[in-house]
Amino acid sequence: MSLRIVVAVKYVPDATGDRHFADDLTTDRDAVDGLLSELDEYAVEQALQIADAADEAEITVLTVGPADAKDALRKALSMGADKAIHVEDDALHGTDVFGTSLVLAKAIERAGYDMVVTGMASTDGTAGVVPALIAERLGIPQVTLLSEVAVADGKVTGRRDGDAASEQLEASLPALVSVTDQSGEARYPSFKGIMAAKKKPVEALGLSDLGIEEDQVGLGGAWTAVQEATARPPRTAGQIVKDEGEGGKQLAAFLAEQKFI
Amino acid sequence: MAEVLVLVDHVDGAVRKPTLELLTLARRIGDPVAVHLGPGADAAAAVLAEHGALRVLTADAPEFTDYLVVPKVDALQAAAAAVSPAAVLVASSAEGKEVAARLALRLGSGLITDATDVVAGDDGPVATQSAFAAAFTTKSRVSRGVPVITVKPNSAPVEPAPAAGTVEPLAVTFGELATGTKVVARTPRQSTGRPELTEAAIVVSGGRGVNGAENFSVIEELADSLGAAVGASRAAVDAGWYPHTNQVGQTGKSVSPQLYIANGISGAIQHRAGMQTSKTIVAVNKDAEAPIFDLVDYGVVGDLFQVVPQLTEEVKARKG
Numbered sequence: 001m002s003l004r005i006v007v008a009v010k011y012v013p014d015a016t017g018d019r020h021f022a023d024d025l026t027t028d029r030d031a032v033d034g035l036l037s038e039l040d041e042y043a044v045e046q047a048l049q050i051a052d053a054a055d056e057a058e059i060t061v062l063t064v065g066p067a068d069a070k071d072a073l074r075k076a077l078s079m080g081a082d083k084a085i086h087v088e089d090d091a092l093h094g095t096d097v098f099g100t101s102l103v104l105a106k107a108i109e110r111a112g113y114d115m116v117v118t119g120m121a122s123t124d125g126t127a128g129v130v131p132a133l134i135a136e137r138l139g140i141p142q143v144t145l146l147s148e149v150a151v152a153d154g155k156v157t158g159r160r161d162g163d164a165a166s167e168q169l170e171a172s173l174p175a176l177v178s179v180t181d182q183s184g185e186a187r188y189p190s191f192k193g194i195m196a197a198k199k200k201p202v203e204a205l206g207l208s209d210l211g212i213e214e215d216q217v218g219l220g221g222a223w224t225a226v227q228e229a230t231a232r233p234p235r236t237a238g239q240i241v242k243d244e245g246e247g248g249k250q251l252a253a254f255l256a257e258q259k260f261i
Numbered sequence: 262m263a264e265v266l267v268l269v270d271h272v273d274g275a276v277r278k279p280t281l282e283l284l285t286l287a288r289r290i291g292d293p294v295a296v297h298l299g300p301g302a303d304a305a306a307a308v309l310a311e312h313g314a315l316r317v318l319t320a321d322a323p324e325f326t327d328y329l330v331v332p333k334v335d336a337l338q339a340a341a342a343a344v345s346p347a348a349v350l351v352a353s354s355a356e357g358k359e360v361a362a363r364l365a366l367r368l369g370s371g372l373i374t375d376a377t378d379v380v381a382g383d384d385g386p387v388a389t390q391s392a393f394a395a396a397f398t399t400k401s402r403v404s405r406g407v408p409v410i411t412v413k414p415n416s417a418p419v420e421p422a423p424a425a426g427t428v429e430p431l432a433v434t435f436g437e438l439a440t441g442t443k444v445v446a447r448t449p450r451q452s453t454g455r456p457e458l459t460e461a462a463i464v465v466s467g468g469r470g471v472n473g474a475e476n477f478s479v480i481e482e483l484a485d486s487l488g489a490a491v492g493a494s495r496a497a498v499d500a501g502w503y504p505h506t507n508q509v510g511q512t513g514k515s516v517s518p519q520l521y522i523a524n525g526i527s528g529a530i531q532h533r534a535g536m537q538t539s540k541t542i543v544a545v546n547k548d549a550e551a552p553i554f555d556l557v558d559y560g561v562v563g564d565l566f567q568v569v570p571q572l573t574e575e576v577k578a579r580k581g
Binding site: 021133242246 | 356362375442450458511559576
């Protein structure tokens with residue numbers, strides 16, 4: 001039987017750009033170019049490896065975002081995913097983690113799945129809670145923050161490296177898996193992969209296709225309100241010395257003056 | 262005053278420092294009620310009472326240790342139903358954030374993650390967060406339901422504030438999903454004897470400039486002289502010189518110590534995202550153009566293998 005894997009990915013503002021907030025205190029997506037979240041590349045990679053190890057598997061890559069978010073889907077398709085779903089709707093602007101997880105869960109259910117794979121967090125919001133929220137909404141086990149993952153005999157197993165311990169985890173499918181940047185380098189799309197991606201199907205969905213009301217998402221549907229966002233004041237220029245043989249002692253004097261020693 | 266639930270982060274009853282910080286914050290917005298799940302409640306209760314917990318709700322069951330995340334959500338949901346709290350505070354660990362998120366969804370409540378401060382406001386608690394690699398600071402509040410807030414370590418002082426700490430059993434009914442994710446094996450991390458990275462008041466980090474696993478002893482010796490935790494940049498971790506558990510940055514740990522000392526770290530955005538909220542930042546790097554120098558309170562342009570051992574000796578001498 002075919003293993004149906006849905007990989008949820010996010011199109012994010014490039015972290016190396018000058019990211020900031022728009023007037024409505026949502027992420028200003030026009031300010032900086034977007035791309036497939038680096039942490040989601042690891043999810044696509046692990047899905048590809050799981051699919052390779054399975055008898056038969058199909059990978060659907062899913063994103064929620066504006067028109068440009070298709071770029072993230074194309075990247076995943078060029079890496080080797082089979083097809084894509086793009087949920088795009090003007091009403092989604094300003095959606096919080098609850099709205100996002102609702103849209104993702106509905107789209108995942110609609111697509112059909114045995115396994116959902118995600119990155120550990122997005123590189124813009126960085127909360128890292130959407131995977132757990134998808135699992136809660138779908139009513140399936142969450143096996144999150146894995147640095148190693150394998151699927152066999154209807155079970156997913158993996159290793160989660162925590163602060164206090166390293167844990168070996170196990171859950172029955174269907175399940176949600178999130179992977180860390182320690183799970184293995186993501187492959188670069190080949191020229192052949194890039195060409196093939198252009199022919200792969202991308203299904204476009206709106207909120208109405210998923211039975212979601214506009215007031216469940218967007219800024220109006222958010223359960224948390226950002227009241228103000230202020231740019232961090234530039235640090236006042238620190239003192240910089242060149243080591244002429246006494247650099248360590250000078251630094252020690254600074255630390256002593258600051259009462260750290 | 263309204264009660265505020267605090268989920269206790271502990272290892273077999275040894276309460277971790279971020280939980281004591283949560284109790285300080287909880288007192289600003291209400292009466293702290295601690296929720297201790299799993300073994301060791303007796304030992305924990307005394308410490309929790311000492312730091313302001315009026316009540317300590319306890320539940321122990323194999324589910325809390327043998328399965329991940331969901332059993333704690335079931336328990337906190339039961340506690341929320343029993344207490345009708347004004348807010349729920351959870352430490353911003355990986356599991357803490359997942360527990361908080363699922364609880365918030367079940368309660369139909371808004372969620373704030375990685376808060377660096379929480380104060381009382383007219384319409385409920387107001388939390389401070391940093392965004393976009395700490396380039397921005399935001400203030401947010403929950404606009405629906407019981408505010409569920411996860412707080413980063415080092416966001417509040419630990420203060421003794423003796424309270425009753427009355428221990429009360431909490432009845433928990435586990436849902437079907439509670440046993441969905443089984444922990445089949447657990448290997449405790451070997452203690453280095455150094456403070457936990459995310460909780461440490463001082464962090465000493467090494468990067469590409471350390472140039473080899475064997476050279477990290479230079480970083481460790483400085484850390485030990487200061488009683489600090491050791492961090493590493495992604496470059497150093499990817500090169501295999503230091504464990505991933507010590508990685509500071511966007512894909513590693515986010516730290517916010519009183520003092521951060523970056524050695525041989527250029528200061529790429531990935532790293533800055535994880536340390537920019539440190540109170541005092543110091544860097545040693547031989548490249549005067551390294552972007553890390555834009556962030557520092559004090560920087561030394563020089564060879565870390567000259568500067569750091571000299572600093573270590575000086576720290577030891579000054580500490581006598």
